[in-house]
Amino acid sequence: MTDRHGAVVPATEADIARTGQSPLTFVTTDDAGVCDPETGICVVPQR
Amino acid sequence: MTSSSTEPRLTIEVWSDVVCPWCYIGDARLEKVIEASGKADRTDVVIRGFQLDPTQSAEPVSAIDYLAGKFGKSRDEAQEMDGQVAQLAVAEGLPYTSDHPMRNTLDALRVVHHARENGVGWEMMKALQHEVFGGNQDAFAHDVIVRIGGELGLDESSVREVLEGDRHAEAVISEQQEATALGARGVPFTVLDRRLGIPGAVPQEMYEQALAQAWSTIDD
Numbered sequence: 001m002t003d004r005h006g007a008v009v010p011a012t013e014a015d016i017a018r019t020g021q022s023p024l025t026f027v028t029t030d031d032a033g034v035c036d037p038e039t040g041i042c043v044v045p046q047r
Numbered sequence: 048m049t050s051s052s053t054e055p056r057l058t059i060e061v062w063s064d065v066v067c068p069w070c071y072i073g074d075a076r077l078e079k080v081i082e083a084s085g086k087a088d089r090t091d092v093v094i095r096g097f098q099l100d101p102t103q104s105a106e107p108v109s110a111i112d113y114l115a116g117k118f119g120k121s122r123d124e125a126q127e128m129d130g131q132v133a134q135l136a137v138a139e140g141l142p143y144t145s146d147h148p149m150r151n152t153l154d155a156l157r158v159v160h161h162a163r164e165n166g167v168g169w170e171m172m173k174a175l176q177h178e179v180f181g182g183n184q185d186a187f188a189h190d191v192i193v194r195i196g197g198e199l200g201l202d203e204s205s206v207r208e209v210l211e212g213d214r215h216a217e218a219v220i221s222e223q224q225e226a227t228a229l230g231a232r233g234v235p236f237t238v239l240d241r242r243l244g245i246p247g248a249v250p251q252e253m254y255e256q257a258l259a260q261a262w263s264t265i266d267d
Contacts, residue, residue: 022230024244027257032247033069033135034233037099040117042068042132 055265056089057258062097062226062236063172065155066110068132068143071176073235073248074169075139080254086262094168096156096219097226097234107150107187136180144182153216158192158206160215160222167199174199240265 035042061077063070081087114125129145136143155175162171174195178186185191189210196206209215226236230244237245237254239261245254 022228022244023241024229024238025242026230026244026246027249027253027260028246029249029253031253032245032249033072033132034235034247035064035067035069035099036233037097038232040100 054089056091057086057261057265058091058093058240060093060095060238060241061169062095062223062231062234062238064097064099064234065152065159065172065175065179066147066149067097067099067234068129068136068180069248070172070235071141071143071180072132072136072139073237074173074176075141076248076251077237077254078173080251080258083255084258084262092169094159094163094172095222095226096152096159097223097231097236098152098156098219099234101151101153103149103151105151105154107148107184110147110149111145113149142177142181144180147179147182148184148186150187153219154210155187155192156219157213157215158196158209160218161206161209162196162199162201165201167201170199171195171201 033042059077059081061070061074063074077092081090081092084090110129111122111125114120114128115122118125118128120128126145133143133145159168159171159175162168175186175192178191178195183191189207192210193203193206197203226234229236229238231246233247235245235248237257239245239257242264243257243261245257249257
């Protein structure tokens with residue numbers, strides 16, 4: 001994982017739960033906007 | 048974004064849906080970053096379909112009615128829910144109408160797959176998103192999609208043939224499953240060289256950082 005400045009940070013348990021056993025390294029941020037197929041919600045980031 | 052150069056290339060896969068506002072916004076940011084990278088001619092964008100709501104009917108409905116019905120809100124409340132996304136889209140220079148059409152997107156994604164096989168997949172996805180979020184209530188009409196295909200250089204009869212059959216349906220579903228296996232829990236979902244994953248539409252500077260990170264490995 002990387003933080004919002006792009007620095008590599010350890011994945012948290014929540015990150016792992018969200019991404020499963022993915023072979024990818026994730027670039028994540030609280031500022032990401034995503035549409036969730038399970039809820040149908042297109043989340044607006046809380047800044 | 049191709050060149051005949053033998054220099055190393057970066058492959059960016061983007062899972063997206065035609066009715067996903069964040070995909071619309073994220074793709075616009077990503078495109079700007081690729082163009083500004085100075086390496087657009089060595090960057091291949093592969094667009095892949097991800098149906099946000101496969102249970103949705105094929106009959107188009109207003110997005111505001113869809114939101115209101117799904118969350119038990121009034122039309123005004125649904126409009127407000129969409130307001131922030133609308134502002135962000137406009138800030139990216141994108142046309143955005145909250146009361147855009149919604150429907151099952153499998154047919155549109157099958158056409159995107161067809162376009163990808165003919166070298167204009169991302170262009171087709173972006174064009175369809177512009178029609179939808181620009182507020183064309185007929186955005187999913189076959190004639191509209193065929194016309195877009197023609198504008199992108201596709202053989203119009205081949206686009207109509209895809210729309211009227213079920214070609215590429217299995218491929219679209221299979222690619223969505225592939226995204227899930229890679230860790231996608233929503234869209235947009237962007238993957239650089241099958242090493243770096245970017246869930247969601249992130250600020251432009253994060254796309255820049257991720258691309259720089261991917262290129263640093265490639266160019267080493």
